[in-house]
Amino acid sequence: MTHRPPPKRRDWSWRSQAFRGLVYQLLAVAVIGVALWFLAHNTLENMRARGIQSGFGFLAQPAGFDIGEGLIHYDALDPYWKAFLVGILNTLRVAVVGIVLATVLGTLLGIGRFSRNAILRSLCYAYVEVFRNIPVLLQLLMWYLLFTDVLPPLAEAVNVGGLFYLSKGGFSFPTPAWGVGLAFVAAGAVLGVAVALAYRRWVLRQFEATGRVRSLFWVPLAIVLAGAFVGWIAAGAPREWSIPAPGTFTMEGGASATPEFLGVLIGLVLYTAAFIAEVVRAGIQSVAHGQVEASGSLGISRGLTMRLVILPQALRVIIPPITSQYLNLTKNSSLAVAIGYPDVVSVANTALNNTGRAVECIAIIMLVYLTTSLSTAAFMNWYNRRAAIRER
Amino acid sequence: MLKSKKPIVVGLVAAALLAAQPAMAGKTVDAIKARGQLVCGVHTGLAGFSQADTQGNWSGLDVDVCRAIAAALLGDATKVKWVPLTAAQRFTALQSGEIDILSRNTTWTLTRDASLGLHFIGTTYYDGQGFIVPVKAKIKSAKQLKGATVCVQSGTTTEKNMTDFSRTNKLDLKPVVFEKIEAATGAYFSGRCAAFTTDASGLASIRNKEAKNPTDHVILPELISKEPLGPAVRRGDDEFFAIAKWVVFGLIEAEEYGLTQANVEKMMNESQDPVVMRITGKSEDTGKLLGLDKDWMVRALKAVGNYGEIFERNVGAKTPLALQRGTNAQWNKGGLMYAPPIR
Numbered sequence: 001m002t003h004r005p006p007p008k009r010r011d012w013s014w015r016s017q018a019f020r021g022l023v024y025q026l027l028a029v030a031v032i033g034v035a036l037w038f039l040a041h042n043t044l045e046n047m048r049a050r051g052i053q054s055g056f057g058f059l060a061q062p063a064g065f066d067i068g069e070g071l072i073h074y075d076a077l078d079p080y081w082k083a084f085l086v087g088i089l090n091t092l093r094v095a096v097v098g099i100v101l102a103t104v105l106g107t108l109l110g111i112g113r114f115s116r117n118a119i120l121r122s123l124c125y126a127y128v129e130v131f132r133n134i135p136v137l138l139q140l141l142m143w144y145l146l147f148t149d150v151l152p153p154l155a156e157a158v159n160v161g162g163l164f165y166l167s168k169g170g171f172s173f174p175t176p177a178w179g180v181g182l183a184f185v186a187a188g189a190v191l192g193v194a195v196a197l198a199y200r201r202w203v204l205r206q207f208e209a210t211g212r213v214r215s216l217f218w219v220p221l222a223i224v225l226a227g228a229f230v231g232w233i234a235a236g237a238p239r240e241w242s243i244p245a246p247g248t249f250t251m252e253g254g255a256s257a258t259p260e261f262l263g264v265l266i267g268l269v270l271y272t273a274a275f276i277a278e279v280v281r282a283g284i285q286s287v288a289h290g291q292v293e294a295s296g297s298l299g300i301s302r303g304l305t306m307r308l309v310i311l312p313q314a315l316r317v318i319i320p321p322i323t324s325q326y327l328n329l330t331k332n333s334s335l336a337v338a339i340g341y342p343d344v345v346s347v348a349n350t351a352l353n354n355t356g357r358a359v360e361c362i363a364i365i366m367l368v369y370l371t372t373s374l375s376t377a378a379f380m381n382w383y384n385r386r387a388a389i390r391e392r
Numbered sequence: 393m394l395k396s397k398k399p400i401v402v403g404l405v406a407a408a409l410l411a412a413q414p415a416m417a418g419k420t421v422d423a424i425k426a427r428g429q430l431v432c433g434v435h436t437g438l439a440g441f442s443q444a445d446t447q448g449n450w451s452g453l454d455v456d457v458c459r460a461i462a463a464a465l466l467g468d469a470t471k472v473k474w475v476p477l478t479a480a481q482r483f484t485a486l487q488s489g490e491i492d493i494l495s496r497n498t499t500w501t502l503t504r505d506a507s508l509g510l511h512f513i514g515t516t517y518y519d520g521q522g523f524i525v526p527v528k529a530k531i532k533s534a535k536q537l538k539g540a541t542v543c544v545q546s547g548t549t550t551e552k553n554m555t556d557f558s559r560t561n562k563l564d565l566k567p568v569v570f571e572k573i574e575a576a577t578g579a580y581f582s583g584r585c586a587a588f589t590t591d592a593s594g595l596a597s598i599r600n601k602e603a604k605n606p607t608d609h610v611i612l613p614e615l616i617s618k619e620p621l622g623p624a625v626r627r628g629d630d631e632f633f634a635i636a637k638w639v640v641f642g643l644i645e646a647e648e649y650g651l652t653q654a655n656v657e658k659m660m661n662e663s664q665d666p667v668v669m670r671i672t673g674k675s676e677d678t679g680k681l682l683g684l685d686k687d688w689m690v691r692a693l694k695a696v697g698n699y700g701e702i703f704e705r706n707v708g709a710k711t712p713l714a715l716q717r718g719t720n721a722q723w724n725k726g727g728l729m730y731a732p733p734i735r
Contacts, residue, residue, distance in 0.1 A: 051627045052487060052509035065551040066558065068541070068566050076555040148584040168583050169541075249540035249586045250566070259584060260568060338575060340543070340568040349480050349546045349571065356508040358484050 043359065058355045059084070065350055067342045069258055080351055087347030088368055094264050094343065095330040095372065101269045102329060103322070106276025111306065113281050124277065132274035137335050140267035144339040147259035154246050165244055165251060170258040172244035172251040181235035188231020189224055196220035260341035264333060272329045279321045283314035315387045323380035327373045334369070344368050420492055420629035421465070421683065429471050432458035433491035436476040436573070438594060439601040440707035440715075441497050441517075450474050453706045454495040457516055457623055460692040461493065461639045464684060469695030478571065479548045483508050486626050493636060495623040497591065499549045504624075513637040515622045516699075518719040518728050519591040520615030521553045524599055527610050529586065534614040541566045543585035545576045550590050553617040577602055587612075591619050593707065593715060600712040635682050642689045644731035646671060646698035648722050653697035656690055671734050678734055689734070699729065 012019055047054050063083040066076050070086035071093060112124035131139070148168055152158060157167035165172040176182060196219075203214045232238075244254030287310050295305040336343045345365055352361040424430055434442035434454055442452040455474070463469040475491050486494045487509050497519070498504075500512040523542070525531045534557070544550050546569045558565040568585055570576035577598050580588035588598070595611045603609050623640070625633050646652075649667050651659055660672040669675040673686030680686065696702055703720060707713045721727025 047509070049628075050487060050509040053507040064555060066555045066565065066567050068568050076559060145582075148579055148582040153583050247539065249537070258568075337546075337571045340570045340575065340579060342569060346546060346569055346571070350551055350569065353480055353483075353546070353548065354503070354552060356483055356504065358487075 047359070052356070054357065054359065056357075056360055058351075058357055058360070063351065063354075065354065067347065068340075069261065069342060080355075083347050083351060084344065084364060087342060087344035090341065091330075091333055091336075091343040091345075091368070092372070094261070094268065094333045094336065094341070098265055098268045098272065098329050098333070099326050101265075102272040102276055102325070105269060105273040106325075107280050109273060109277035110280025110284065113277070114284060128274045128277050130274075131270050132278070134271075136267065136271045136332050137338060139271055140263055140335055140339055143267045144259060144263035147263055151259075154249070154251070157246055157251075162245075163243060165246070167246075167251075168259065169246075169251055170256045171262060172254050172256040174241045174243045174253075175255045176238070177240045177242040178235065178238040181232065181238040184231040184235035185228050186231070188234070189228040191231075192224035192227020195227065196223040199223060258341075260336070260339055263339050264336040264341045264343075268329050268332055271332070272325055275325050275328075276322060279318055279325065280314070282321075283316075283318035284310055286317045287313045312387075316384075316389065319380060319384040319387060323377055323384075326376050326380065330372050330376065331369060334365075420626065420632040421635070424465060424492055424632070428466065429473050430458060430462040430466065430493065431473045431475060431491045432462075433475045433477045433482055433485050433494040433496055434458070435496045436478060438497065438573070439597040440593065440711060440713045441597070442474075442476075442495075444474070444476075451706065453517060453702055454497060454623070456696040456702045456706065457495045457640060457643075458493060460643055460696045461636050463691040463695035464639045464642075464688040465635055467691060469691075479545060479573075480571065483510070486510055486624060489626065492632070493623055493625050497594070497621045498624060499591075500620045500622050500624075501549065509627050510624045511627055511633050512622050512624045513633065514640045515620040515728075516640060517593060517621040519593050519619035519621050521550055521589060521617040521619060522592040522595050522615050523587045523589050523612045524580075524595045524609050525587045525612060526583075527608050531587075531612065534587075534612045534616065535561050535563070537563055537565060537587055539564050539566070540586035541568055541584070543568050543570065543576045543580040543588045545569075545573045545590065546571050548590070549617070549619070554589055557616040591621070593621075593713070596707075596713045596715055600714065631683055635684065638682060638734065639689070639692055641731035642671060642692060642734055643696070643699040643702065644722075644729050645734055646689070646693055647700040647729075648724070648731070651693055651698055653693060653695075653701055656693040660690055667733070667735075676735065 014020065044054065059081040060079050062077050063080045064076055065083070067074055067083060067086050069090070071089045072086060074082060074086045109124045109127060112120055113128075115121045115124070147170070151166060151168050154167050154169045157165040157169070157172075159165045163174050178185070199220060200216060203216060206212055206214065242253045242255075244251045244256065246252075250256075291309055291313070292305060295309045296302075300308070333343060334345045337346045337349065340346075348361045348365050352358055355361075432455075434450065434452075437443050438452070440452055442450060442454045444450050458472050458474075459469040462472045475485065477485050477491075477494075477496060482494055482496055482498065483504070485491050494510070495516075497517065498512075499519075500515060504510070505512050523534045523537065525537075531537065540563075542554060542565050544554060544567050551567060551569065554565060554567060557563070568576075568579060570579065577588060579585055581603065588595070590598070592611065592615060599609050599611060600606050623636065625636050627633075645667075646656075649665065649671065651668060651671060656672065659668055660674060663669060663672075663674075666675065670678060671689050673679055673688070673690065677686045679688040682688065697705070700717075700722075703717065704710065707715045709716070717725075717727060719728050721729060723730035
């Protein structure tokens with residue numbers, strides 16, 4: 001029989017490691033707190049002493065300046081907070097679209113580096129080396145220059161069938177002018193997605209029961225499209241489109257992506273895709289080669305091996321580093337100010353100059369990027385946990 | 393014993409932090425004298441106002457104002473350190489004490505004067521915002537710019553003026569805002585924007601110095617705002633505020649009474665005009681009241697000449713900018729330049 005010591009009571013003396021740890025931690029928190037308080041207090045005192053007015057009260061006042069483009073309706077008489085909101089949404093628009101496109105392109109490039117075709121393999125390699133070694137700001141300026149200097153002026157815009165226009169005014173395309181009809185189509189598509197999800201579950205159950213493989217791509221796609229089509233019929237099959245046409249100064253009708261937006265988007269996507277390609281390549285290489293051989297000896301094709309055997313395992317290695325690439329892309333979008341895209345930094349710059357609230361405006365910028373980055377990281381961490389090996 | 397000591401140490405540190413007074417800026421004049429140098433915030437590059445040549449020598453109207461103040465205060469117009477600033481950086485640089493004076497074609501407005509912890513010392517150039525467009529667009533008036541994209545530099549009053557003008561005339565102008573002036577003008581010259589907007593003096597500078605062919609661009613007749621441009625100093629040193637203010641007034645009054653860079657020495661010794669005698673310090677010692685010696689204004693004039701000379705040398709008819717005196721002429725010649733008397 002081993003001798004057991006009696007259960008310990010909490011020892012509130014300096015000899016207890018737990019107690020000492022607690023004290024040190026409290027001290028650390030107190031020191032950080034005091035330091036922060038000191039910084040804030042000192043800044044406020046200094047600003048007061050120099051007659052600089054401060055506070056976030058200005059956010060409720062009319063901004064008084066226009067913003068070139070935005071996702072929501074904004075008028076110069078709207079308050080500053082709404083101007084900031086327009087800027088934040090512009091930042092998110094570049095970040096979200098950029099992340100999706102960079103992921104697709106980066107994954108294709110990463111897989112392309114394992115191609116049996118030597119030309120494709122070398123092209124992917126060259127792409128990665130070129131794009132990740134040129135500073136991103138230069139790339140943004142280069143793409144913007146391409147749009148504003150090389151493309152023809154509005155009146156001589158390059159067009160495809162009078163529907164799509166490419167000029168110094170950006171890329172213009174037709175949009176459906178269906179009014180309420182658009183909502184019906186969207187509702188139909190959402191219904192389609194629900195049905196497609198149900199179909200997916202049924203296919204998986206069938207597969208487990210009978211081993212029969214059914215397409216999980218074409219049929220669900222058809223279901224979603226059919227849903228949207230039904231919605232369109234229900235809305236009375238509207239057929240009006242708003243077609244862009246060159247006006248005096250801008251494209252009239254349709255919708256346009258400005259050269260500023262395209263410059264930022266293309267620049268960031270191509271730059272980040274190079275890094276994502278490397279992450280994907282590393283992930284694929286981390287899967288033991290025996291897996292490929294095993295899969296080959298079972299008679300599974302190379303394409304299916306990649307999709308069903310390698311990528312699901314590589315994903316676990318890929319997700320954490322790819323998260324930092326997403327965060328980088330979001331943060332790099334602040335370079336947009338160099339080529340005139342009205343992101344949150346650009347709007348804050350204008351607000352800062354009109355109100356003189358430097359500390360407040362910089363704080364807002366920091367808060368926006370911190371929130372976006374932390375949310376992205378939280379989402380990716382959740383996805384990472386989902387994709388991780390479930391150890392039993 | 394250990395148990396009680398640590399918190400005491402931390403407590404002491406915290407108390408020391410609490411007791412520390414927030415850092416106050418020393419008196420600006422004392423700081424400038426101790427340093428032997430005036431630190432002057434200028435534009436990163438605007439022909440006629442502040443621009444550095446290939447050797448790093450600065451020239452321009454805003455630059456000469458700083459030289460005159462350095463000459464009056466330190467006795468040497470060369471003792472100036474130039475800090476080029478973008479529009480967005482300028483006020484923070486002045487507030488934080490990085491520069492002593494901001495002489496960077498800055499518009500004097502209520503918000504800036506009242507809430508940014510600075511004082512404008514006067515107006516050195518009366519300006520107004522305008523538009524520049526390519527000649528081939530065949531636009532004769534800013535009111536024809538309906539729905540146009542307009543390139544603009546951020547961090548200036550121009551964005552707001554343009555919005556006001558756009559609203560009043562229902563023009564729906566779309567701004568494309570750049571942080572750097574070079575990027576903004578670059579986008580305009582490339583044809584991305586139908587027009588570029590800034591103060592009329594800046595437009596002249598851009599048209600005549602940056603355009604490949606100045607005759608391809610025309611400045612539209614409308615001036616859409618009042619832009620009194622002038623230097624500003626940080627609050628907290630009334631002495632420096634007064635010196636900077638009266639050097640500028642002195643430059644303007646010297647022109648009114650015919651004192652120039654060339655004749656100031658002669659006038660100082662020979663003139664019997666009581667006003668000239670006061671400016672040159674021959675009768676009243678006006679410098680003493682400002683905490684300077686009696687030759688303060690003579691030195692400033694020897695260094696850069698009077699306001700009229702500064703204007704003609706940097707932006708006047710014989711320069712590439714070819715600006716007329718217009719509103720910047722002396723008050724008795726139909727302009728707005730009116731300095732309170734030095735007496």
